[in-house]
Amino acid sequence: MRLECSLYTFSIFVLLFPQSWNHQETFSETKDLSIVLGSSVELPCTNGSEWRHNGSFLVLSPALHLHNTSLDDQGFYTCHNSNGEVLKTVRLQLGYPPSKPDVHCWSPSYPMKALCSWTLPHNPILPTYYISTYGRLDDTFSCQRPSEQDRQCVLEDLELYSNVPYLVNITAVNALGSSSRLLPVIFEDIVKPDPPVDVKATALPGKKLHVQWAPPPSWPDPVNFPLKYKVQFQWGDTANIMGPIELESMVRSGVMPGRTYHIRVSVMDLLGNGQSSEWSDTVNITMPRS
Numbered sequence: 001m002r003l004e005c006s007l008y009t010f011s012i013f014v015l016l017f018p019q020s021w022n023h024q025e026t027f028s029e030t031k032d033l034s035i036v037l038g039s040s041v042e043l044p045c046t047n048g049s050e051w052r053h054n055g056s057f058l059v060l061s062p063a064l065h066l067h068n069t070s071l072d073d074q075g076f077y078t079c080h081n082s083n084g085e086v087l088k089t090v091r092l093q094l095g096y097p098p099s100k101p102d103v104h105c106w107s108p109s110y111p112m113k114a115l116c117s118w119t120l121p122h123n124p125i126l127p128t129y130y131i132s133t134y135g136r137l138d139d140t141f142s143c144q145r146p147s148e149q150d151r152q153c154v155l156e157d158l159e160l161y162s163n164v165p166y167l168v169n170i171t172a173v174n175a176l177g178s179s180s181r182l183l184p185v186i187f188e189d190i191v192k193p194d195p196p197v198d199v200k201a202t203a204l205p206g207k208k209l210h211v212q213w214a215p216p217p218s219w220p221d222p223v224n225f226p227l228k229y230k231v232q233f234q235w236g237d238t239a240n241i242m243g244p245i246e247l248e249s250m251v252r253s254g255v256m257p258g259r260t261y262h263i264r265v266s267v268m269d270l271l272g273n274g275q276s277s278e279w280s281d282t283v284n285i286t287m288p289r290s
């Protein structure tokens with residue numbers, strides 16, 4: 001990551017300043033500077049006589065003043081002496097300090113783990129990274145992410161039926177500052193299974209409709225942590241819900257020959273913890289007329 005970054009900087013530098021790329025001393029002096037978009041900045045340069053921006057002439061002056069900066073002001077600034085030699089290189093980046101992340105936590109895999117995901121309400125423009133932790137009493141754990149860039153993390157080994165909430169702490173950090181969102185979490189309150197899968201509908205003789213489905217694969221233990229299901233039948237402008245039931249199939253009688261039914265299923269923890277899943281995919285069936 002670091003190597004890639006400096007290689008990138010290096011290649012930009014070579015591209016923009018071919019005349020000075022072998023000037024080792026100058027190259028190593030590149031200074032990163034981040035400021036708030038729209039603010040002003042002054043770059044002094046002792047013994048300097050001229051500033052260039054991305055290699056193009058900008059101003060004849062030892063000090064550079066930028067007012068009401070815009071994104072076009074980003075890039076590489078070089079200060080040159082009267083012989084054209086580079087005295088100083090500044091890489092200017094513009095943006096904002098991060099705002100408080102909006103954090104959402106839920107558990108499709110109770111009682112094994114929970115997930116938290118987040119977004120930033122305002123784009124800080126600058127590269128921003130996140131620190132994600134959760135803690136309770138005196139313990140703090142890292143909320144694991146597959147990669148640094150991911151805005152989702154996994155909480156594991158949470159205590160069940162605890163009345164002391166875990167405190168999830170998502171902190172956004174960039175060159176201009178940091179901002180934390182703290183979210184109290186009780187495991188049972190954030191249960192939300194993924195939708196049921198493999199929904200199938202079959203017409204049975206005697207104006208009956210058989211519907212079956214499978215529990216969400218992300219729910220680890222449907223035997224010890226059972227689920228209850230609701231089935232929605234929709235035709236024309238009418239919708240009607242059957243359930244909740246603990247089974248993974250049901251028969252609806254009195255369906256109309258020739259009518260098309262749109263069927264979907266949702267699932268909830270049997271004890272009523274947390275929320276129902278979103279609806280499953282819809283299956284459609286047209287009842288035979290015979």
Ligand SMILES: *[C@@H]1O[C@H](CO)[C@@H](O)[C@H](O)[C@H]1NC(C)=O
Nearest residue numbers: 045046047048081086087088
């Ligand atoms: C500026 O120039 C003076 C005289 O040439 C020199 O003594 C001094 O070291 C230079 N300062 C810097 C920061 O380059």
Ligand SMILES: *[C@@H]1O[C@H](CO)[C@@H](O)[C@H](O)[C@H]1NC(C)=O
Nearest residue numbers: 037038039067068069070071
């Ligand atoms: C700063 O720049 C923006 C657009 O780049 C402009 O709308 C605004 O009026 C400027 N503000 C000042 C104080 O010059």
Ligand SMILES: *[C@@H]1O[C@H](CO)[C@@H](O)[C@H](O)[C@H]1NC(C)=O
Nearest residue numbers: 053054071072073074075076
């Ligand atoms: C200078 O280069 C940066 C990228 O390094 C770019 O964002 C910026 O728009 C460029 N500005 C000008 C005036 O060339």
Ligand SMILES: *[C@@H]1O[C@H](CO)[C@@H](O)[C@H](O)[C@H]1NC(C)=O
Nearest residue numbers: 131132133169170171180182
């Ligand atoms: C949240 O996490 C940040 C970054 O690790 C830390 O600086 C801050 O103190 C934490 N806040 C609380 C209340 O634990």
Ligand SMILES: *[C@@H]1O[C@H](CO)[C@@H](O)[C@H](O)[C@H]1NC(C)=O
Nearest residue numbers: 261262263281282283284285
């Ligand atoms: C079922 O019908 C709905 C509404 O007409 C439609 O949006 C959906 O794509 C259909 N699903 C399948 C699997 O055909």
